[in-house]
Amino acid sequence: MEIAVFGLGYVGCVSAACLANLGHQVTGVDRDQSKVDSVRKGASPFYEPGLDELVSANVAAGRLNATTSAAEALKTAEIALVCVGTPSAKNGNLNLEQLQRVVHDIAGCVTNRSSPLIVAIRSTVFPGTCEEVVLPAFRQHPNISVVANPEFLREGAAVRDFMEPGLLVVGGSDPAATRRVADLYAGIDIQPQLVSLRTAEMVKYACNAFHAVKIDFANEIGALSERLGVDAQEVMATLASDMKLNASAAYLKPGFAFGGSCLPKDLRALVYRSRQLDLSLPLLESALPSNGEHLRRAIEMVLDRPERNLGVFGLAFKENTDDLRESPVVEMLEYLIGKGREVRIYDPHIRLDAIYGTNRSFILNAIPHIGKLMLPSLGDVLQWAGCVVIAQKPAPDAVSAIRAAELPVIDLVGAGAFDSAAAALAAPEPVP
Numbered sequence: 001m002e003i004a005v006f007g008l009g010y011v012g013c014v015s016a017a018c019l020a021n022l023g024h025q026v027t028g029v030d031r032d033q034s035k036v037d038s039v040r041k042g043a044s045p046f047y048e049p050g051l052d053e054l055v056s057a058n059v060a061a062g063r064l065n066a067t068t069s070a071a072e073a074l075k076t077a078e079i080a081l082v083c084v085g086t087p088s089a090k091n092g093n094l095n096l097e098q099l100q101r102v103v104h105d106i107a108g109c110v111t112n113r114s115s116p117l118i119v120a121i122r123s124t125v126f127p128g129t130c131e132e133v134v135l136p137a138f139r140q141h142p143n144i145s146v147v148a149n150p151e152f153l154r155e156g157a158a159v160r161d162f163m164e165p166g167l168l169v170v171g172g173s174d175p176a177a178t179r180r181v182a183d184l185y186a187g188i189d190i191q192p193q194l195v196s197l198r199t200a201e202m203v204k205y206a207c208n209a210f211h212a213v214k215i216d217f218a219n220e221i222g223a224l225s226e227r228l229g230v231d232a233q234e235v236m237a238t239l240a241s242d243m244k245l246n247a248s249a250a251y252l253k254p255g256f257a258f259g260g261s262c263l264p265k266d267l268r269a270l271v272y273r274s275r276q277l278d279l280s281l282p283l284l285e286s287a288l289p290s291n292g293e294h295l296r297r298a299i300e301m302v303l304d305r306p307e308r309n310l311g312v313f314g315l316a317f318k319e320n321t322d323d324l325r326e327s328p329v330v331e332m333l334e335y336l337i338g339k340g341r342e343v344r345i346y347d348p349h350i351r352l353d354a355i356y357g358t359n360r361s362f363i364l365n366a367i368p369h370i371g372k373l374m375l376p377s378l379g380d381v382l383q384w385a386g387c388v389v390i391a392q393k394p395a396p397d398a399v400s401a402i403r404a405a406e407l408p409v410i411d412l413v414g415a416g417a418f419d420s421a422a423a424a425l426a427a428p429e430p431v432p
Helices: 010-021 033-040 051-060 070-074 097-109 129-138 158-163 175-185 197-227 232-240 263-276 282-303 328-338 357-366 378-384 396-405
Strands: 002-006 025-029 064-067 079-082 117-121 144-148 169-171 193-195 309-313 342-346 387-390 409-411
Touching (some): 002 010, 002 070, 002 097, 010 025, 010 033, 010 064, 010 079, 010 158, 025 033, 025 070, 051 064, 051 158, 070 097, 079 175, 097 117, 097 129, 117 175, 129 144, 144 197, 169 175, 175 193, 197 263, 197 282, 263 282, 328 342, 328 357
Parallel strands (some): 002 025, 002 079, 309 387, 387 409
Antiparallel strands (some): 144 169
């Protein structure tokens, strides 16, 4: 394909050189004449392992060129790849000046264009930016499509990350345009993830935040381990060897707050011991408050419903157990009852006459009249309720029964089987 790459910084120049190396005809665009001159001479404008050789080879092969003219680059381009910087403003918000300028430049060059053009935003932008900043610039151009194609390149390993990616994401509302941009990378051994426009924008932030949290987590566990005389490297190497629960997709699905007899207790113990050692571990210290905030958001979602009779599916802290200790459902029920809501509960694995010990004392101390609130069957709850709160992942037969009842559903666990389920605990905010 013929591609115009706007911005010849780290992301843009690496993308331009690698796409040219895949066989595309690429023109890089930058206002900085020195960057343009450098590429034209077959040299990278900055140091990045392997990039100089790629630029040199593809300029020599006639597949890579550079210009300061947007019009020249767009003349025969099928795709405009926007790779300009979006640095932080003083208040932490994104500075979109470069993005807005490039989008304006592209819009000014396509006034009389009759052939289709796909504008792919590779810059890191907050969810909603393509819809609210980029798309409006092309409102008068029905043959212009906009997609998001975030990059996942690390400085110092950018060429390798491009050619051997762990993730390839393209998002948009136009399936043909989305597929077309994904086809740019057909020469690379990776299955593209084709998603919505906002999802593509958000994935980049989710990835970077996850990387930052992992680094902080390893450093905090390392600091506490060393203070306790434990080999920190051995601890984390052992942790990472578990590919089923630790270094895996386990627990990486939005849902309800955590609870049970292990996670809250062990987090409290870690925080307590670190404080005894005069060691500040802000990430670990924030885990329980973060969990509490998530529970609060779930409670507010339920209270926002107009129905007074709330049927609750699930009482234990997760499915397939009768363990009620520190179940977030119990705390939620205490609050809902205190706010005057009527609740009835069904949990397929809990019979009050069969639980004992700390499990029994926990629930009776929290909700002494729990026996009057639990009904013997899901059907009884559905017949009584005006709204159903899914607080535990239901089995397929329970899903069918709940759907057949045709009641409003609040899905707190992300079961994904209910049309009226809440998609998220926080609605997307507009880009300022």
